[in-house]
Amino acid sequence: EFLSAFYAVDLPEDGYLQASVVGKEILAQINILESRHQKDIFQPRINTLKNMAVNDTAQKYRNDLLAEVNRSSCKVCKTKVLESIRSFDQRYREVRIIAAMAEKDSVVSAAEDVLFSLYKQEECLALNLSAFEQEPPVWFNLVEEKHRQLKGQLDLLQVVLSASEDITANRPEDVTDFTGHISRLVNDLTSGYEDICRKVNDLCDCGGNQ
Numbered sequence: 001e002f003l004s005a006f007y008a009v010d011l012p013e014d015g016y017l018q019a020s021v022v023g024k025e026i027l028a029q030i031n032i033l034e035s036r037h038q039k040d041i042f043q044p045r046i047n048t049l050k051n052m053a054v055n056d057t058a059q060k061y062r063n064d065l066l067a068e069v070n071r072s073s074c075k076v077c078k079t080k081v082l083e084s085i086r087s088f089d090q091r092y093r094e095v096r097i098i099a100a101m102a103e104k105d106s107v108v109s110a111a112e113d114v115l116f117s118l119y120k121q122e123e124c125l126a127l128n129l130s131a132f133e134q135e136p137p138v139w140f141n142l143v144e145e146k147h148r149q150l151k152g153q154l155d156l157l158q159v160v161l162s163a164s165e166d167i168t169a170n171r172p173e174d175v176t177d178f179t180g181h182i183s184r185l186v187n188d189l190t191s192g193y194e195d196i197c198r199k200v201n202d203l204c205d206c207g208g209n210q
Contacts, residue, residue, distance in 0.1 A: 031076070034075060037072075038080055041077070042069060042074070050084060058088070065084075093172065100175035101175055111157065111185075115154070118154055118190070118193060124205075125204060128203045129143070129203065150189060150196075153185060164182075
């Protein structure tokens with residue numbers, strides 16, 4: 001790159017370049033060279049990035065463009081490319097937020113259905129466990145402790161879901177973390193109740209009320 005060779009030359013100090021006639025001419029020529037390089041090499045790529053749909057392909061193009069301009073000695077090019085990258089990053093963030101919020105709404109809706117089903121199962125389980133309180137079998141304490149833990153998680157899930165409308169889309173990472181928390185709670189609860197029912201079948205048998 002010609003500009004790399006040009007900047008490799010020891011130029012006078014900035015104060016001299018800006019104050020003297022010769023210095024101003026040097027600066028003008030540098031600006032002409034950089035502007036031409038920016039127009040010919042980087043502006044087409046900036047335009048491409050600007051017109052790309054926001055996706056993983058565009059993100060890779062953005063990263064490659066940044067790496068390329070960082071290897072360049074063209075200061076004007078870097079300024080223009082960094083402006084375009086900041087604009088792309090904002091678009092990318094907005095798309096991620098929209099996707100994260102849509103995923104959150106979907107997960108919350110599904111979790112609300114699971115919550116209703118699990119509360120019915122919880123009611124059945126609590127009723128059947130109470131029948132063993134007077135003469136508890138050897139497994140009773142273990143199952144009762146597990147049941148208490150699950151009931152606490154179930155109530156927590158209800159609280160978390162009730163707060164879902166308060167989750168704002170300031171950062172996509174926060175929305176994703178919230179969605180992941182719901183998914184983990186649902187999975188833990190579902191597997192937990194299934195484990196109890198598998199070990200003691202009669203505990204989850206409530207006929208039409210299950």
